[in-house]
Structure formats: C-alpha cells, structure tokens
Amino acid sequence: MTGELGQLALCFALALALVMAAAGLAGTRADRAGARAVASSAALGHLVFVGLAFGTLVYAFVTSDFSIVAVAGNSHTLKPLVYKISGVWGNHEGSMLLWVLVLALYAALVAALQRGGARLTSGAIGIQGLLAAAFLLFILFTSNPFFRLDPAPFEGAGLNPLLQDPGLAMHPPMLYAGYVGLSASFAYAAAALLVGEEGWARAARPFMLIAWIALTCGIALGSWWAYYELGWGGFWFWDPVENASLMPWLIATALLHSALATERSGAFRTWSLLLAIAGFSMSLIGTFLVRSGVLSSVHAFASDPTRGFFIMVLICLAIGGALALFAWRAHTLQGGAAFEPVSRETTLLLNNVFLVASCACVFVGTLYPLVLDAINGTKISVGPPYYALTFAPIFFAALFLVPFGPRLGWKRGDLKAAWRDLYPALGLAAVAAVVVLAVASPRTIAATGAFAVAGWLIGASLIDVRKRIGRGRGGARASAFAAALAHAGLGVTLIGVAGTTAWRSEALTVLAPGETMTVGPYTLRFDGVTRERGPNYIADRAHIALMDGRDVRATLLPEHRFYPAEGQDMNDTAIRTTGVRDLYLALGDDRGGGRFTIRAYVSPLAPFIWLGGLVMALGGLLSLWGRLRARPAPQSQPAAQALAAE
Amino acid sequence: MKTKQKRRLAFAAALLAVGCVVAAVIVYGLGQNTMYFRSPSDVAARQVSEGVAFRLGGLVEKGSVQHGAGADTRFSVTDGKSVVRADFNGVLPALFREGQGVVATGAMDSSGTFIASEVLAKHDEKYMPPEVVQALKKSGRWQEGQ
Incomplete structure (x- = not known):
C-alpha cells in the first residue's frame, strides 16, 4: 500500500509543479495577481506532496518493506535504524527523490x-516549477523508487558499508541543500531576465547564503569522512566527485561577492545574473557526473545509460534555456554602474576573476579525461599534481587580496589608508612565516607562504572585528562580522591544509604482538588482534598501545570489518587528536602468525581543515541572521546608514 | 562617452589577458600531469618508457602474490596475454585478491618490474574497473556476464 501512496503523491506533485510553472510564469504580467496567488499556493502544495512521497519511502525503509526494489537493494533488517533511514538516500532512486524534496x-x-x-517572485516560482516538473518526470520514468518486486525477497541486499557511517548519513542532505539551493538564485536570475525587474540580487540573497552555508558544510563533511573512513590519511583526493561539489562552491562564492556589489552599488548587473546561472549549471553538471554512471566511484550508484541521457537532456534544456534567455534579455537591463580602479568593486571583480579561473581549472581537470575517452578511447587520469600547479596558485592569489575588500569604499577607495590599516596583519603574517621557518622541519616555501597568508587573513579579520565593535548597527554590523569570520575561516583551513601537507609523517610496518613501532614523536606497541561482533559486521580489532616511556597512555583500536550481508570488507581507522595534531592508525592485511600490517600517520594541524570550514559556515549563518533581521526597504534610513557603514 | 569606451576596451583587454594566462596554465598543467592507462600487453609492446608514471590495470594473476619483508608485496598483473611483475610497498586495499581486477599507479624500473606507488581500492566486489574491462576485451579474454 505504502508504495502506491508514494507513487500517487509523486503524480500529484508533478501536476502541482506544472501548475506552479504555468501560473508562476503567467503571473509575471502585472495584471495577473490571481495567477500569482495560485502559483504560491501550488508551491506549498507541491512541497506537501513531495514530502509525503519522501516520507513514504522513509517508512518503507524503516519497516524493511522488501517488496520495494529500492529497499530490497539497499537495506537489511539487521542494519541499525539510523542507517536504515540514511539508506533512503544511499541509492540512486532515493537520492533523486531527496534532490526533488530539497528543490x-x-x-x-x-x-x-x-x-x-510580486512579478519577480512569481517568475521565480514558475522557473522552479519547470525544474521540479523536469526532475519529477526523470524520477517517474527512469528512477522510480516505488517499483515493486514480486515475489518480495525475505532479506535485503544491505547498504555499502562505506556509507554506513554517521558522517556520511548527513553528507548527502547537506550537499543537496547546497547544490539544489542554488536553484533559487537561478530561478530569481531567470525571472529577473523575464520581467526586467531590479532588486533580484537582494531578494535572492538569503537563498544564496543558505545554499553556500550548506555547500560549505557538505564539502567539509565529505572531506572529513574521506579522511577517517578511507584509511589513506588524506583529506582531499581531487576525485571527480569531490570536484563536482567544489565547482558549485567556487561559483557560489563568486556569486555571493558579485551580487553584493550589484545590490549595494549597482555594479556587475549582468555578470551576477550570469554567475547565478553558472552556479546552478555547475550543480546540474555535478549531478550528471555523479548520477549518470560516467564516473565509477562510491557515489555513482547508477550505470543505466537512459538515465545519463535523460539528465544530459535536462541539463542542456536548463542551461541552454537560461543562457538563451540571457542572450535575449540581458541588454534590456540597465548597464552596470561605473567605479574607480581603486574601489571595493575592483577587489570584488578580482575575487570573481580568480574564483572563476580556479573553477575553470577544476572543470577542465575533471572533464578532460572524460572527453578524451569519448573522442578516441584514450584512458588518462589527471592527478593532484595538476591541481597543485593550476588551482593552488590562482586560489592563493585570491586569498592574498581578500583583506583589501572590506577596507575599500564602494565606487572609490583609498588604497593607502587600507594598507595602513593592514600593517598589524602584515606583522602577523611576517611573524607566522618566521615562526614556521624557525620551528618547522622540513622547511618548505609552500608551507611558509601558506602560513604567512593565513596570518594575513586572520590578522585582517581581527582588525575588522576590533574596529566594528561599537560601530554600525544591526544588519551592517552583523554583515561585517560575518565577512570577518568567513575570511578568517579560510585562513584556518589554509593552516590545516599546509600543516598536514608539509609535515605529515607516515610509518608502515608489519608487527607481531608485543612489537613496537615509532611514528613522529609517538611510540606504539601492537598488542594483538581480537575478533569482535558488531550489529551487522564481524571485526578484527587491533589493540595498539600508545606508550609513554614504559606506561600505556592510551589504547587505540583500528578495525578491519567484514559485512556478511553485503559481502564486503572495510577498514575502520582509529584517530586520537590533541586538537592540533592527529595520530591516525589503520589496520592492514593479515600476514599470518598473528602478524599484521599497521599503517600510522601523524598529521599536524589536521583538525584545522574542518574547523576552518565550520568557521566559514558560521560566518555565513551570521550574515543570514543579519539579513533576515533587517527587513526594511533599501531606501529607508537605517539601510542607508548600513550602506555608509560598509 | 569616449573615456567610457576606452575604459571598456581596457577592461576587455585585461580580461582577455587573464583568460589567456589561465588557459596557458591549464594546458601546461595537463601536459605535465596526465597519466595514461596501460594494460600488460601495452607494457609488453614497449609502449611505456622506464620511469614514466602510468596506471597499470588488469587481473591479479592467481598464485602470484608473495609477501616479502616488511610491508612489501610482489604480485603479477595479467590481461590474459601478457604478464607484468609488480612490486608494492604499502597497505593493500581490503579487496585486493588473486584473480580480481586491480589498478595500480607507478612506473617501470630498469629490470622491467612495475614499482607501484599506489594500488587503488575497489569499492565493492561486483565492481570491475572499466579500464580493466577494456584491457581484457582488447586481449580477447573478456566474457560477457563475467
């Protein structure tokens, strides 16, 4: 029964999406207030029905209803409840339904x-209705999660053990909230092109912020998961699927900055529209890469060519349609306002140039192997050295310029004053570089430079915070603090990345019980392996003592797990962190006679990588809070003050 | 009006210059850092030079895995036609098995042994790296439904 209910709910949702599209687009005409009201109600009703369908699927997973294909293929009665629920989006069909739910x-x-x-909003709802209808058709025709199995199996096939993890249970919803959140900016931008109405940047701002915050958290979660789960001690692999989430983030970051200029000073009007379109296009391309099966990875569930083709057509329609609309209507919008070469607009322009360029590097590196394979079947791969050579220097240059932005006025700025203001930050950068050169070994130029830039960013943010205390009010103050936080977060992440990359030590040894090994400053003693039973796996658990002279300071328990239901093996790492340094252990192969391979890493400053992501997300939240609190129209007195204060 | 046009021209020129620089960096980066995928037959046909990094894919030959001192492992990669000896010092992925597909990154040394720097983990038992499938198809040792 539940499956049919879900199916029915999806059909109603499709009908309402079509109503949204028709009424919303009709509502862009001034005299159609009735259509606008219908579009808004349809949007709410649409959410109810998609929510109902999603709830039905969750119910089927929780009750282990194996007559439904998606459940039988991806769940198991012995799985803990939280992984039964996360199993809903641990497969192609369910994850597409989650996509539509977020939309x-x-x-x-x-x-x-x-x-x-009113016309702008109506147009945006109409565009979102079109997107929703297209994706619902995709689900109903190629990826229906409610397909029945007859006869129903007694037991499900289980979920890939790699995905049975709390970090990864949260990762897809977070990432989707970001990916799909860019659809709101996209819809507003397209609507602005349709009705020619200004003010879309201001209207879409909260949605941009929500999407950006979610993307930041989603990427950080994914990277953290890869770090502790994959057992290689790395935090970013330049895997195409990771890149698929990084590209929308880069564009969304560029959009946040350029839309600010559009809103405050009227600069970059058409450019911001183009970025809003590009941001969601990157999300769509990411979805295509991940969901179509062109890439083989843990994220790619489907390898059904009709799905890939359908998504491809969808992407071409959405991106092509939006770009055609842009080409047709962009000139009708008022041109961008002029500004002096030394002004905040210039720094935002450079920010955008660098972010878009770094995104282009990632884009080419990700797609080049696919294109080459499609053209002549040559199989190549583009590895981390490519990104170190292209992405890193461009992004580094962008980071160096960050502190100037908030210090230069709109339209015309004073570079000398900005420099003077930044002297303490320059001092902090110099101190950071000197300390790194004095203390660290090995000494590397990259790490020294990274620490200097991190000091520069964090120093500038501290100056900002100090200056803003007691100045400005409400929204303006919140937005200044938010920028300072987000920029400082970049510095924190940079410290983590530089620290682990430059000074990570690694040890790989085969140990018999009682033998010891050293890694970095630590001495470890292998105390043998025991057989343990988890809820749905059997594990070899190594007992490894962290020695302090002759005493045991702590015991770490890395595991090698076998999941009988799925017939798969997996490593579970053990990490002990001091907050500034991680000791990371993975259990390797059984070499017979109680001897095992043990892999150990000491990663200095690793936690800073994700801490920085958290700080950036907090900055975004603060900005969002300031936005939602300050609702008055842009012309009113407090907002004008806010403009002056910024 | 004149100055505005001039400014626009300068702006466009600057953007073009930046675009060219970025494109140059990307092309250079790709030229320096792409790794080709080779099957054991390609290696036998001397398509790879000593010391140049590439990805080797095929099946781990049955009975070829030997554990050496420490974490060292020797094994052979085959596509049914040719065999390449490989040497890897590190932790093998959990699903490394004889008779199963494998993709390794590394380079040939002077003695004709493939020194692997990384052996890629497969994510599950059913999954066969597409490159390996292609290599097996090329050597005629691939049966559909395998």
Missing part, C-alpha cells in the same frame, strides 16, 4: 517569504 523546499520558501517584487 520543493526552496520553492516553498521562495513562495512563503515573497522577497522582491
């Missing part, structure tokens, strides 16, 4: 908040 949430939010003019 419906944003559309309902757009309808409920009614930011911007």
